[in-house]
Amino acid sequence: MFRTVFGSDYFSSCGSDQDFAPADNALVAAQQFLGGCLKGDFKQAGYYLQPDSTNNAQLAKLKEAYYHNNSDQRVEYRSANIIVQNDEAVSPTEEIITYQNSYDKITRKLKSVKTDQGWKVDLKYTFSGNL
Incomplete structure (x- = not known):
């Protein structure tokens, strides 16, 4: 069963990293990351990304x-x-x-990992195919 999680209007522009709440579960991290990417807010997307050089390069x-x-x-x-x-x-x-967006309808996968700073997206696994 598919479910629409959030439209892009759910996400608001934020002025600093302190404006972003840590994700308390994997789905929230993915939603916030994807919402940032869809609306072109790569500061938001970066906040919900596990920080390392490979992930930063993918972002x-x-x-x-x-x-x-x-x-x-x-x-x-x-x-x-x-x-x-x-x-x-x-x-x-x-x-x-596993998700799609309602515009291009391409099925994609994203990995979320639990860290000391909350749940984060790890793009290394998304792009390497090593899910």
Whole structure:
């Protein structure tokens, strides 16, 4: 069963990292990260990303790809909803979220990991295929 989680209007622009609340579960981390990416708020997306050089490089690629879209496409992404298809616990500290956005409808997977700073997205696993 699919469920629409949040439209992009749920997410608000924030002025600093202190404005972002730590994610208390894997799904919230994924939603906040994806919401930031969809609306072009890569500061928000970065807050919910597990910090390391590989993840930061992947986020930079996502940002570059976002801004290679024309303005109409960016408007469509900003108004898209996140549709969670599956949320699978791999372990108590790792979950795989399968999702689409309502604009391009491409099924993707994202891994969330539990850290001392709350749940974070780990793109290394998303792009390496080693979920």
